[in-house]
Amino acid sequence: MKVISLGSGSKGNCFVAVSHVDGKRSAVMFDCGFGIRIIHRRLARAKLVPEDLSAIFVTHEHGDHAKGIVPLAKRYGIPVWMSYGTFMGIQQDFADVDLNICKDGDCIAVGSVKVTAFSTSHDVSEPLQYHVTDGVFKAGMLTDTGRITKHIKKHLDGCHVLFLECNYDEEMLRYSDYPVDIKRRIRGIHGHLSNDDAAAFLMDVDSSCLKAVVASHISQNNNAPELARKAMEEVAHPHGIQVIVADQEMGTDWIEL
Numbered sequence: 001m002k003v004i005s006l007g008s009g010s011k012g013n014c015f016v017a018v019s020h021v022d023g024k025r026s027a028v029m030f031d032c033g034f035g036i037r038i039i040h041r042r043l044a045r046a047k048l049v050p051e052d053l054s055a056i057f058v059t060h061e062h063g064d065h066a067k068g069i070v071p072l073a074k075r076y077g078i079p080v081w082m083s084y085g086t087f088m089g090i091q092q093d094f095a096d097v098d099l100n101i102c103k104d105g106d107c108i109a110v111g112s113v114k115v116t117a118f119s120t121s122h123d124v125s126e127p128l129q130y131h132v133t134d135g136v137f138k139a140g141m142l143t144d145t146g147r148i149t150k151h152i153k154k155h156l157d158g159c160h161v162l163f164l165e166c167n168y169d170e171e172m173l174r175y176s177d178y179p180v181d182i183k184r185r186i187r188g189i190h191g192h193l194s195n196d197d198a199a200a201f202l203m204d205v206d207s208s209c210l211k212a213v214v215a216s217h218i219s220q221n222n223n224a225p226e227l228a229r230k231a232m233e234e235v236a237h238p239h240g241i242q243v244i245v246a247d248q249e250m251g252t253d254w255i256e257l
């Protein structure tokens with residue numbers, strides 16, 4: 001299995017996992033917070049075309065995760081999975097979209113991979129995050145959650161790669177010119193994970209199989225890539241875990257498991 005970010009941050013997020021099992025290829029996309037022109041370009045950069053995608057899983061309705069879902073799914077007939085709450089929250093026309101509803105705990109087989117949904121804590125009605133396995137390797141993602149729960153940890157134990165939100169640096173957020181209520185929202189239990197929150201989680205989660213952690217969803221205003229990297233490296237390096245930082249425009253290279 002291999003995974004890639006096609007861009008991550010407050011202006012758009014998209015991950016893809018590809019597995020080859022017995023000559024059969026499955027490519028699954030998670031979120032599409034970019035317009036269709038941009039996503040075409042970024043798929044091409046990853047040497048993929050939309051027709052390769054077997055399914056798209058959506059975490060929640062915020063534009064940086066859901067903007068391109070409906071146009072992409074409609075144009076290429078790609079099955080889409082999301083919670084009912086997320087469906088209700090996306091204000092777009094789902095006519096002709098192959099829409100499938102999933103919920104916390106559901107495990108969905110897509111070709112040679114299985115995708116499992118789990119609940120998080122974010123300011124939308126039914127947020128989900130996912131982990132995906134080909135039976136050998138496991139990739140997990142965790143962004144857009146204001147707190148870590150035992151439930152989240154249980155789902156992300158034993159990953160080989162983890163896309164982990166490092167949204168803000170405490171100090172930068174404190175001194176930023178964001179309005180107080182927005183700062184409270186970001187920091188709140190339905191907001192986002194700070195670098196310190198992500199580092200604490202990385203320390204806590206079962207990382208015995210973890211090869212790489214990808215610092216993801218980094219705020220352009222309240223964080224800096226080098227701060228996120230440093231926070232991850234302090235926990236990851238003693239355990240021989242590689243640290244990768246996902247860029248808003250460039251995402252990451254392919255990460256082979």
Ligand SMILES: [Zn+2]
Pocket residue numbers: 009010013062064065143144217
């Ligand atoms: Zn987001």
Ligand SMILES: [Zn+2]
Pocket residue numbers: 060062122144
């Ligand atoms: Zn969000």
